[in-house]
Amino acid sequence: MNWIAFHFGCRFFYQKLLGGKTISEANILLKKSYDDPQLVFDQELPLWKKIFNVTDSERLAFLLNLYGKLDLSWPQSQINKLYHLRSYLLFISIIFLLVSLIYQSFVFPSFMALYEEMNLPIGYSIEKFNTILTTSIFIIIIINISLLRFSFLIKKMMLYPASFSLSLLDRMILSSSLVKSMQHIQALVYAPLDTDLNELSTKKSNLIKQLTNDNLNVPEEMQYMLKAAQDEFLQLVNKRIIKLVTMLAVVIVSAVAYFIIAAYSPIFAFGEIV
DSSP states (O other): OOHHHHHHHHHHHHHHHHTTOOHHHHHHHHHHHOOOGGGOOOTTOHHHHHHHTOOOHHHHHHHHHHHHHOOOOOOTHHHHHHHHHHHHHHHHHHHHHHHHHHIIIIIHHHHHHHHHHHTOOOOHHHHTHHHHHHHHHHHHHHHHHHHHHHHHHHHHHTTOOSOOOOOHHHHHHHOHHHHHHHHHHHHHHTGGGTOOOSTTHHHHHHHHHHHHHTTOOHHHHHHHHHHHHHHHHHHHHHHHHHHHHHHHHHHHHHHHHHHHHHHHHHHHHHHHHO
């Protein structure tokens, strides 16, 4: 989401409303006067549609002024390094899967045929090779899929949709604390609109009303609260990524170690016989 354009649009509409224009007239002027891609935002965004649907001009001006001053962008640099690590491990996983599948399909059957032909005893690592390797590959695939799904869900949640539904599996991938943290942020972002998004919405809406009644700078106070909530959310994201990446790294290292041992065992066995 281009939040810079969104905030610009809010400020533009606010000024036009002060000048006596209607929201529809202001929208026509915006599209006519500004065609710079950096200043064009998606007016189908749920947040904007809720603002646009407010009919009371005084309340609409309040909302436009507030959202025009509120920075809704995310400091994503905190999680970029971990995403790079995830991508690196995904690449390693793909290489390992290709090598192991080639070995399992073409090389290992040849070794087994020689063992049977020479009537040699089969060790545990060789006997259970297919089972252990297949299980390791399955676990690696599951963790990688979980990491990719996790990344997709985080990006989706950071778009501030009006609502989002998560399956039980998605909630397991994200963790309950992450879901709760995002609900906290969403309730805060939509609080000025008095929208019932989740169980925290009423509390946050009442908070905005109290700030307004006390003549405090609502955008500024909201910005402080939003930044703190975003920081907490990103910390939880980092912890979750670290946990999933660590699990993946441990499985990959264990699988590679076993693969090397199992792959070289027949070679050493034949070497001793020769």
